[in-house]
Amino acid sequence: MPKYAMVIDLDRCMGCRACMEACKVENNTPTAHFWMYVFRFEEGHYPNTHVWFLPRPCMHCDNAPCVKVCPVGARYKREDGLVATDWDRCIGCRYCEVACPYGVNFFNWKDPRKNAYLDWDDADLRPRTDGNSPPYRNPDLDRRYGKEGRRTAGGGRLRGVIEKCTFCVHRVERGLKPACVANCPAFALLFGDLEDPASEVSQVLKRKPSFRLLEELGTEPRVYYVGGHPPHPESKPVEEIVARV
Amino acid sequence: MATRTETLPYGVGRFTAGWWLLLAVLAVLVGWGLYAYSRQLAEGLVVTGLRDIGSMAGAAWGLYIAFDIYFVGVSFAGITMAALIRLLRLEELRPVSRMAELLTIVALILAAFSVLPDLGQPVRGIVNLLRYARPQSPFFGTFTLVISGYLFASLVYFYLDGRRDAALLARIPSPLQGFYRLWAAGYRDTPAERERHHRTAFWLAIAIVPLLVTAHSTLGFVFGIQSGRPGWFSTLQAPAFVVMAGVSGIGLLLVIAAVFRHVLGERERLHEGIFRWLGGLLALLVLVYLYFTVAELLTTTYTGHEVEVRLTLALLNGPYAWLFWVSMGALVLALASLVLPYVPSLVPVRVPSFQPAFARAAGLAAAGAGLVLMIYRHSPRLVPVAGAGGPEPEWVGWVLAGLAVVFVLSWFPLFARSVVAAGVAGGLLVNVAAVGKRLLIVVPSQTHGTLLPYGPGSYTPTWVEYSVVAGLFALGTLLYTLFVKVFPIMEVAEER
Ligand code: SF4
Ligand code: SF4
Numbered sequence: 001m002p003k004y005a006m007v008i009d010l011d012r013c014m015g016c017r018a019c020m021e022a023c024k025v026e027n028n029t030p031t032a033h034f035w036m037y038v039f040r041f042e043e044g045h046y047p048n049t050h051v052w053f054l055p056r057p058c059m060h061c062d063n064a065p066c067v068k069v070c071p072v073g074a075r076y077k078r079e080d081g082l083v084a085t086d087w088d089r090c091i092g093c094r095y096c097e098v099a100c101p102y103g104v105n106f107f108n109w110k111d112p113r114k115n116a117y118l119d120w121d122d123a124d125l126r127p128r129t130d131g132n133s134p135p136y137r138n139p140d141l142d143r144r145y146g147k148e149g150r151r152t153a154g155g156g157r158l159r160g161v162i163e164k165c166t167f168c169v170h171r172v173e174r175g176l177k178p179a180c181v182a183n184c185p186a187f188a189l190l191f192g193d194l195e196d197p198a199s200e201v202s203q204v205l206k207r208k209p210s211f212r213l214l215e216e217l218g219t220e221p222r223v224y225y226v227g228g229h230p231p232h233p234e235s236k237p238v239e240e241i242v243a244r245v
Numbered sequence: 246m247a248t249r250t251e252t253l254p255y256g257v258g259r260f261t262a263g264w265w266l267l268l269a270v271l272a273v274l275v276g277w278g279l280y281a282y283s284r285q286l287a288e289g290l291v292v293t294g295l296r297d298i299g300s301m302a303g304a305a306w307g308l309y310i311a312f313d314i315y316f317v318g319v320s321f322a323g324i325t326m327a328a329l330i331r332l333l334r335l336e337e338l339r340p341v342s343r344m345a346e347l348l349t350i351v352a353l354i355l356a357a358f359s360v361l362p363d364l365g366q367p368v369r370g371i372v373n374l375l376r377y378a379r380p381q382s383p384f385f386g387t388f389t390l391v392i393s394g395y396l397f398a399s400l401v402y403f404y405l406d407g408r409r410d411a412a413l414l415a416r417i418p419s420p421l422q423g424f425y426r427l428w429a430a431g432y433r434d435t436p437a438e439r440e441r442h443h444r445t446a447f448w449l450a451i452a453i454v455p456l457l458v459t460a461h462s463t464l465g466f467v468f469g470i471q472s473g474r475p476g477w478f479s480t481l482q483a484p485a486f487v488v489m490a491g492v493s494g495i496g497l498l499l500v501i502a503a504v505f506r507h508v509l510g511e512r513e514r515l516h517e518g519i520f521r522w523l524g525g526l527l528a529l530l531v532l533v534y535l536y537f538t539v540a541e542l543l544t545t546t547y548t549g550h551e552v553e554v555r556l557t558l559a560l561l562n563g564p565y566a567w568l569f570w571v572s573m574g575a576l577v578l579a580l581a582s583l584v585l586p587y588v589p590s591l592v593p594v595r596v597p598s599f600q601p602a603f604a605r606a607a608g609l610a611a612a613g614a615g616l617v618l619m620i621y622r623h624s625p626r627l628v629p630v631a632g633a634g635g636p637e638p639e640w641v642g643w644v645l646a647g648l649a650v651v652f653v654l655s656w657f658p659l660f661a662r663s664v665v666a667a668g669v670a671g672g673l674l675v676n677v678a679a680v681g682k683r684l685l686i687v688v689p690s691q692t693h694g695t696l697l698p699y700g701p702g703s704y705t706p707t708w709v710e711y712s713v714v715a716g717l718f719a720l721g722t723l724l725y726t727l728f729v730k731v732f733p734i735m736e737v738a739e740e741r
Contacts, residue, residue, distance in 0.1 A: 034300050039698065056697065065473050071384040072377040091373050092290075092365020094305040095384060101473025101696045103299025107365060109291040159289045160365025214696050217472050231698050233551055241700050242302040245291060 002193040004081045004167065006181070007201045007210070008055050010228025012188035015040055015053035019180035019189060026168060026179035027154055028135035030115035032243040033106040035165035036180050041235040051238065054231060055189065057180065058083060058104040058165035059213065059221030066096035066105070075162075081222055082167050084145075084152035090161040097162060101214050104164050109245050111159045112136040145169050167191075253419055255509055255733040264726070271723040278716010281709045282362055290365060294706045302702035304691040308710040309363035311683040312717065315493065316356035317391055317464055318486070318679060322494025323349025324399050325457055327406065328450035338522060340514045340735045341502050346403045347728060348498060351721045353396045358720070362713050383470065386463030395460045398453050405446050408432045409439070410737045421731060461487040468686060475552045476545075476690035485537045491530045493679035496579075499523050499672035501725075503665055505734060514735060520668040521586075527671055528583040531576055538573070552696055559693040564703065565685060567642040572681030574646065578653050579674035582667045585660040604655025611648035614641075 015038060023029065023036040039054040060083045061067075067075050067083060074090035077083055085096075097105035113120070113136050120134040133139055141154025146169070153170040154163070168178035172191075176182065181189040192199035201224075208226040215221070253259075285292050296303025323345035330338045364370040378385055411428035414421070432438060462483040468474070469482030499520065506515040542561075545553045560569045618641065653670065660667035692702035728734070 032301055033297075037300050041698075065471065069382050069384070069471075071379060071382040071388070072373045073379050074373075074377075089369075089373055089377060090366065091370040093363065093370070093384070094365070095382070097298060097305045098691060099471050099473060103297075103695055103697060103699055105305075106297050106301070107305060108289070109296070110289045162365075214473075217696075219473075235698060237698050237700060241300050242702075243300050244296055244303070245301070 001195070002080050003195045004060075004172065005192070005194045005201050005222045005224060006057065006060075006167070006178075007190040007192075007204050007224045007226060009188045009190070009204070009226050010052065010054065012186045012227070013038070013053045013055060014186055014188075015051075016185065018183050018185055019055055022179040022183035023165070024117075026171075027141065027166070028116075028138050028157070029106075029163070030108065030110070030112045030136075030245070031117055032115075032245045033163070034243065035104070035106070035163075037104075039231070040238045041231060042238050043234050043236070052228065052235075054225075054228075055180075056102065056104065056213070057167070057178075057223060059102055059219065059223045060165075060167060062220035062222060063218055065099040065101065065219060069095045069099045071095065078146055078148075078169075080172075082169055082172070084150070084166065084169065085162060085164060086150040086152055087154075087158055087161045087163065088151045092160040092162065094162060101217055101219065105162055106164060107162050108159050112157045115245055140170055143170065145173055253414060253417060253421075253733070254737050255511075255729070255735055257414075257730060257733055258419055258421060260730065264730070267726055268723070271719045271726065274719030275716050275723060278713050278719065281712030281716065285362060285709055285713075286367075292707060292709045294704055294710065296702075296704075298691050298702065299695060299697070299699050302692070302700065304688050304702065304704035306363070306687050306691065307704055308684070308706045308714055309359055311680070311687045312714050313356050313359040313363070314464055314486070314687075315680055315683045316352045316359060316717075317387075317461070318490035318493045318683070319497050320349045320352035320356065320395070320399075320494065321457065321461060321487075321490035322498045323347065323352070324395070324402065324453055325491070325494070326498065327402060328453050328457075331447055331450040332454075335522070337516070337518050340511075341498060341519055341523070343403075343406065343736060344501050344505065344734055345498050346399060346406065347725065347734070348494070348501060349399045350396065350403060351724050352494075353392060353399065354724070355717050355721045357392050357396075359714070359717055383463060383467045386460070387467060391460045391464060394456060398449070398456060402446065402449055402453065404428070405442065405449065406736075407732065408442065409434050410733055413737050414733070424731070458487060461490045468690075473696065474690045475550065475694040475696070476556045477686070477694075479541065481537055481541055485534065485541075488530055488534045488537065489679060489682060492527065492534055492675050495523055495527045495530065496672035496675035496679070499527065499668040500676075503669045503672075505729075506665065509734075511735070517664050520664045524583045524586075524664060524668045524671060527668075527675065528580055531580050531583075531675060535576060535580075552694060556689060556693045559689055559701070560685065563693070564701075565689050565693075567646070568681050569685060571646050571649075572678040572685065574650060575674040575678035575681070578650070579671040579678065582653070582657070582660045582674065583671040585657060586662075586664040586667050588661055604652055607648045607655070608652035611645050611652060614648075615645055618645075 017038050019036050020034060020038055027035060029035055035057065037056045039056060041052050041054065043050045043052070060081060062081070064077060064083050067077050070076070071093060072089055072091055074086045075083065075096045076086065092107065094105075094107055097107065108115075113134065116135055118135065120129050136157040138154060138157075141157070142151065143153065144151050145153055153166055168176070171178060177191045181191040190200050190204060192201035194202055196202060204226060205224060210224040210226045211230055212221040212224055213230060293307065295305055295307050298305055326338070326345040327342045329335065330342050361367045361370065374388060378388070408429055409432070411425045412432045412434045415425035415429050432442075465483030465486035468477040469479055471477045502515055502519060502523070506512060542557065545557045549557065559565055653674070656666070656670060660670060688704050692704055
């Protein structure tokens with residue numbers, strides 16, 4: 001069984017947010033949902049300031065608080081370490097969301113078709129959209145994945161269920177890397193199998209000191225950061241983060 | 246031994262114009278709540294003020310969850326009081342026993358109903374909870390122990406406790422005779438039967454007390470064992486839940502007892518001793534709760550983690566200060582009201598009094614301004630703007646709170662004279678505080694308790710949430726109102 005993990009090199013991240021974009025395109029997430037989010041921080045005092053960036057996917061925790069609290073087992077841990085959300089089973093109680101310390105869960109407050117970036121039924125677009133499946137009904141994300149055959153990709157194009165980063169389970173199962181990793185122009189994001197000592201992630205983690213976010217909570221995240229430091233009270237976000245639907 | 250009376254006792258079966266009017270008002274309110282809920286079913290939870298934690302700067306749990314725990318809390322009173330009355334042989338409290346039991350049952354039904362609107366997929370909620378329930382989730386305890394186990398135990402207790410009266414009423418010819426016969430189920434109230442009955446109820450009462458503490462603790466654990474939410478992660482959470490449950494439940498029981506004392510004109514049976522006893526217990530519980538609050542605040546501010554401090558500051562002096570101080574003020578005022586009846590006999594002081602007319606004006610002004618503000622802020626036509634707080638300046642809230650305090654203070658002379666009035670005021674005030682504290686537990690830890698630097702969020706309920714909650718209250722009152730017309734709300738008095 002592979003043991004998937006992500007390594008994020010903060011020295012390489014240049015804050016371009018291509019990963020956020022790639023994730024949106026790949027997973028067709030509704031407006032204001034950011035499965036991948038890149039914090040931008042400023043530290044120090046003028047003129048000696050330093051700006052840095054911190055990508056934040058779901059941490060796919062080994063001791064995941066969200067899995068523990070789910071009353072129906074819709075949120076669960078796969079054998080390969082991915083924390084999956086079965087949107088066929090989720091009852092929409094949002095307990096996983098309030099239990100997660102990282103703020104990576106997104107609820108479908110609206111019908112996703114009313115919450116897409118593009119109005120698929122727009123008359124002007126008819127010639128191009130007609131006959132194609134709309135983003136909120138991407139057949140690839142509707143499929144069942146994993147040994148247990150549950151609908152975990154795409155997080156649920158359904159009103160009233162929770163969704164979050166899947167580590168692109170539909171790509172990983174085909175031997176591809178998650179979309180954010182594949183699209184990072186600076187190779188700041190790495191993905192691979194920790195069981196395999198020759199994998200890129202194992203190699204980097206052996207060479208460089210690393211940390212994980214909020215490690216002190218004992219959540220055992222599967223996302224490692226190298227080449228930087230965790231945010232601290234001196235790290236001021238450079239923008240207000242309010243993306244409402 | 247009880248003898249035949251020709252009419253049913255305590256207004257059972259007699260429908261007055263006032264009763265019909267009340268029923269109509271309640272039905273309209275329930276209908277309004279249902280309408281609001283239908284909007285939510287049609288549009289999704291976007292019609293509420295809830296939003297995602299983190300980059301959406303919102304709260305995922307709000308009014309619905311706060312009222313869920315409030316209702317479960319209220320349910321504490323009934324069965325505890327009934328069990329205490331039986332176990333400690335508090336004979337003079339017998340008349341409130343059934344009111345209390347009914348309060349438990351109604352409150353638990355409301356609690357179950359207030360979870361439903363919170364779910365994104367309510368139908369799945371019912372089906373999947375049965376199919377896939379996971380005991381490891383703290384919610385499991387809430388659903389099984391609280392809603393089912395507790396409700397079941399209360400119903401059984403309620404049924405057993407009512408059998409004697411049902412047997413008595415079945416002897417009186419009335420349209421409900423068949424129903425009473427069914428309830429009595431062969432029970433005749435012979436001394437032997439009564440003895441056996443007492444024993445069963447006694448053991449049931451003993452079994453219920455630990456169930457009760459466990460049930461209310463599980464609810465605390467829903468929050469208390471989440472290390473990822475500062476403000477929730479606390480050992481005190483479960484005990485504080487139990488105490489606050491007692492506070493709100495007994496407070497409401499005081500109010501209900503006073504209402505029946507007035508409506509049924511039962512000054513003899515619902516005598517002042519009952520109010521003195523319940524008021525004393527309530528005052529004691531309020532004191533314990535205040536102590537918990539101080540201990541908690543000291544811990545979080547003295548050495549607290551940076552996030553804990555930020556959260557506490559948001560409560561004491563930030564966007565939630567208004568709610569926090571109103572709740573604390575209500576608790577303190579309640580405590581003062583409850584001990585007032587004892588003051589004149591202890592110390593020969595004259596309680597200073599305002600003109601009641603002035604007080605009434607102040608109270609009306611506060612209530613009216615509050616209502617206008619709420620309607621203005623939550624009118625369906627106002628679209629909630631991203632991250633925006635309330636449009637009105639902060640001092641408006643403080644002025645309203647000040648007026649409300651003046652209003653309560655002005656009644657103090659009355660409280661000093663009447664233990665019943667003091668009990669009602671105390672009961673109402675602690676329930677204001679209970680709702681406030683429930684909201685303060687649920688919401689700020691989400692908007693101001695993020696461990697990653699997301700920045701502060703905000704949550705303002707919308708008219709849909711207020712309407713659903715109002716509908717729930719109306720439903721509870723409705724159930725109560727209907728019940729008192731089919732069954733005596735107090736144990737039928739023994740014939741002397
Ligand atoms: S980051 Fe949050 S959602 Fe992801 S596995 Fe950990 S607790 Fe669950
Ligand atoms: S919202 Fe869905 S996945 Fe999350 S805890 Fe509730 S049922 Fe489980």
